[in-house]
Amino acid sequence: MKLPRYTQARVNADGETVYRFNPPNKLLDRGVSKRVTLGIDRKCAFKEASLLNLKIDDWYKNNINNKDVSNNTTLNTLVCTYMSSHDWNKLKPKTQKDYKYFLSVAQKTLGRYTIKTIGTKLAKKHYQQWLEQGVTQANHITSCLSTVYNWAIDQEFIHLNPFSRIKRTATLKRTDIWTRQEVQSVLDVAYSNWYTRNVGLIIHMAYTFCQRLGDMRLLTWDNFDENFTVLYLQQSKRRSKVEIPVDEEMREMLFQQHKDFSFQKYVAPRVYPIDGEYLPYTLELLSKKGRELMNRSNVPTNLKLMDLRRTGIMEMVDGGVPLPQIMSVSGHANPASVKPYMKNTLASATNALTTRKKWVSSALKQQGGV
CATH class of the missing domain: 1.10.150 (DNA polymerase; domain 1)
Known part of the structure; x- marks a missing residue:
């Protein structure tokens, strides 16, 4: 568990972990706080450190005024x-x-x-x-x-923003997408090992549900209905709420996962506990483990796990899925946000012309034509 702000942990000569609250000199000089030993009981030490930090936060809130910031302020x-x-x-x-x-x-x-x-x-x-x-x-x-x-x-502390006049270099929009074979290769490697299976499940859900990896790693069992037929999700980025149907393949995966991990709240936590608690993967660790799986699967190095969501949406576009239905899955509130996914591809054009041909044929039949 992460130490509270300004808190240090050191092992003494008896092998005991001693906690100490060590705020910076500027807070000591102003009499805001002091350095104290919090003892060896972690729970009590963390509680006391949190209270000391609250006092510091209150001081900051009550002392922010024009005198605190000047041209000589760093x-x-x-x-x-x-x-x-x-x-x-x-x-x-x-x-x-x-x-x-x-x-x-x-x-x-x-x-x-x-x-x-x-x-x-x-x-x-x-x-x-x-x-x-x-x-x-x-x-x-x-x-x-x-x-x-x-x-x-x-706040009228300063008058100019030197960073507002920087002409920023434009970032190139990523257009890389995965093939189904590449996705399956990574999943095969991930599911073949107990220690990587949950990373594989996160990747699998991100691709299947067309959602962000960050949201998938934090899923809890109450995000699904009792029979794992629907995923209920409030996306973290813009707080959009989506309801995603779960296909039969994924349902079987989730039933098995529930048998193995239902004793705690996360759908795909780290497979070993930390201080007795099963925690979700951090984005950094998920990226690292995912890259290791991709390297072992020999997928192209230009691909990233974040491309899985784009891949799933592009597959819907190529399949001729109407824009409103795509938005109900992706969670986009504005059609303009989906525009980057609307590429001119052969599959999309073929689907459009086939649909048009069917419509024309149907119209002619209704008119008594040939």
């Missing part, structure tokens, strides 16, 4: 102030986690710069450096920094 302090704001608290936990990661990358190089020294020229210079880590990464970092600066402008 980016590190600005980010810290933003993360104690009401705007930050309104973000979803997943968004907060993403922001923390991308902002931490930026802080490694810009954290000690003061606000007055970070101008457009310096911002562009660092953007070029972040591009070396990937276009998507660089754009996410810049977007998060821009959010922080826009918030600071709204």
Whole structure:
């Protein structure tokens, strides 16, 4: 289990794990908190650490004003102030986690710069450096920094956002799709081993239900009806609610899975407990395990697990499934969001012309024609 903020765990000479609350110097200097030993009882230590952190959070909330941020304030302090704001608290936990990661990358190089020294020229210079880590990464970092600066402008802490003038490099839209044989190859390898079977099931469900891997890894048994005929899901990205029918093949898989893992709440957890608890795969671990399976299956290296959802939707498009029905599966609320999936393919064109021919033939018969 993850340690509470500012909490450290160390093993003493007797082999016991001792917990200690160790906040940064700036909080000590201002008398906000203090360093204390929390003892060896983990439950009690975690509870006390949480209470101490609540006091720190309350202090931040009550001390955010124009005096806390000036031109001599560092980016590190600005980010810290933003993360104690009401705007930050309104973000979803997943968004907060993403922001923390991308902002931490930026802080490694810009954290000690003061606000007055970070101008457009310096911002562009660092953007070029972040591009070396990937276009998507660089754009996410810049977007998060821009959010922080826009918030600071709204608070009248600063007047300019140096990251708003960066012309971001466009990311290429992925168009890679899997073949059924490639999907089956990965599943065969995954299901052949107990330790990878649940990763295989997550991949299987993502492809079959045309859903995101992140949602599939968090499925619990109450996401299904009693007989595993319907999946009830509220998607994490835009909170869309979908109801997906479960085919017979997947039902058999889920019945077997229920026999093996019904003692806990997750459909496809990690197959071994951590501190006595069965936990879902993290996205990072799922990606790592999935890539290992793909390498062993010899599928093309350009493919990614995230392409499975696109593959399933493209198969519906090629099959001539009407757009409203595709949206009822994918969870898209706007037809424009499905547009990237509407490719000009031979299969789609063949299906369209065949359907047209049937309609024309039927119309002629009704008119008494040949």
